[in-house]
Amino acid sequence: MIVVMKVGTPQVEIDRVTAELSTWGLSPEKIVGKHKVVLGLVGETQELDPYRIEEISPWIESVLRVERPFKRASLEYRHNEPSEVVVNTPSGDIIFGQNHPLVITAGPCSVENEEMIIETALRVKAAGAQFLRGGAYKPRTSPYSFQGHGESALELLAAARQASGLGIITEVMDSPDIDRIAEVADVLQVGARNMQNFSLLKRIGRQSKPVLLKRGMAATIDDWLMAAEYILAAGNPNVILCERGIRTFDSKYTRNTLDLSCIPVLRKLTHLPIMIDPSHGTGWSDFVPSMVKAAIVAGTDSIMVEVHPNPKKALSDGPQSLNPDQFDQLMQEIKPLVQLMGRERQPVLVR
Numbered sequence: 464m465i466v467v468m469k470v471g472t473p474q475v476e477i478d479r480v481t482a483e484l485s486t487w488g489l490s491p492e493k494i495v496g497k498h499k500v501v502l503g504l505v506g507e508t509q510e511l512d513p514y515r516i517e518e519i520s521p522w523i524e525s526v527l528r529v530e531r532p533f534k535r536a537s538l539e540y541r542h543n544e545p546s547e548v549v550v551n552t553p554s555g556d557i558i559f560g561q562n563h564p565l566v567i568t569a570g571p572c573s574v575e576n577e578e579m580i581i582e583t584a585l586r587v588k589a590a591g592a593q594f595l596r597g598g599a600y601k602p603r604t605s606p607y608s609f610q611g612h613g614e615s616a617l618e619l620l621a622a623a624r625q626a627s628g629l630g631i632i633t634e635v636m637d638s639p640d641i642d643r644i645a646e647v648a649d650v651l652q653v654g655a656r657n658m659q660n661f662s663l664l665k666r667i668g669r670q671s672k673p674v675l676l677k678r679g680m681a682a683t684i685d686d687w688l689m690a691a692e693y694i695l696a697a698g699n700p701n702v703i704l705c706e707r708g709i710r711t712f713d714s715k716y717t718r719n720t721l722d723l724s725c726i727p728v729l730r731k732l733t734h735l736p737i738m739i740d741p742s743h744g745t746g747w748s749d750f751v752p753s754m755v756k757a758a759i760v761a762g763t764d765s766i767m768v769e770v771h772p773n774p775k776k777a778l779s780d781g782p783q784s785l786n787p788d789q790f791d792q793l794m795q796e797i798k799p800l801v802q803l804m805g806r807e808r809q810p811v812l813v814r
């Protein structure tokens with residue numbers, strides 16, 4: 464349920480309404496929008512009469528029921544205002560959101576060694592990325608495949624962060640690793656295979672770093688938004704949704720089917736920012752550039768692309784990785800599309 468306060472409601476009145484609703488056993492969550500303040504009420508609201516709430520204050524404009532099963536993730540919960548996920552990086556705050564410049568994340572599937580991660584970081588930064596991605600802990604289908612270098616790779620990510628000024632996005636597979644990973648990462652990634660690992664979602668929701676939640680390979684959009692709801696309900700409002708392809712019947716030519724239609728669908732359902740990952744979505748580097756372009760024009764807030772200095776030698780996901788020159792070219796090619804969508808980033812003035 465949400466309580467929409469009238470424009471210009473004094474703060475003391477908002478506090479009074481909040482206190483009153485708290486005596487009813489509810490925990491109102493204050494959401495400050497551009498024009499209005501909204502109080503979100505989640506919990507045992509089924510029996511509540513909206514008219515009784517309206518009587519609390521003349522400053523209440525309306526009381527609306529959120530019909531979706533995902534409450535905090537729903538667009539209604541923020542009264543149709545997109546949320547912004549602000550990430551502090553060494554080069555300043557980067558904002559993921561619908562009314563903000565396109566955010567670009569690039570890097571290898573796994574962090575292999577210091578030289579390759581630093582080289583990749585510097586190249587993708589020079590091409591225009593804001594984040595370096597790279598796995599220290601890798602969720603591999605086979606236990607015999609390279610599993611990531613684990614903790615030692617976190618140190619390499621920290622070095623790449625320092626050398627390049629990029630923010631770091633890396634995957635968390637297991638709850639006990641969260642605190643150590645959060646010391647290095649600016650955004651914690653929950654991978655497709657862990658999208659419904661509910662204990663991990665609850666634990667990651669109790670820490671404060673923003674979370675990139677990948678869509679499970681067989682997850683419906685409702686499943687995905689309910690997974691986001693776990694993180695939001697645990698107290699972390701900073702969730703970015705990442706589409707990375709779903710499994711369908713034809714895997715002969717593409718690894719997955721990149722569901723770009725999720726972009727307009729999510730826009731109707733949720734306020735959360737969206738990222739598209741065509742590398743895992745298609746599985747082949749040849750197909751990545753066109754899908755990046757399509758995602759931008761479909762209105763994504765950010766993209767994730769795998770880039771490796773020598774994809775043929777990559778320890779994981781080489782076939783879907785661009786090399787740095789290909790990434791440079793892609794960044795040039797998307798410029799007019801980014802401009803078309805009004806998503807350009809103003810150059811930072813270095814004095």
Ligand code: PEP
Nearest residue numbers: 572654655656677707743
């Ligand atoms: C990755 O980002 O390298 C990864 C393993 O992604 P996903 O969870 O989408 O397969």
Ligand code: MN
Nearest residue numbers: 572769779780
């Ligand atoms: Mn990968």
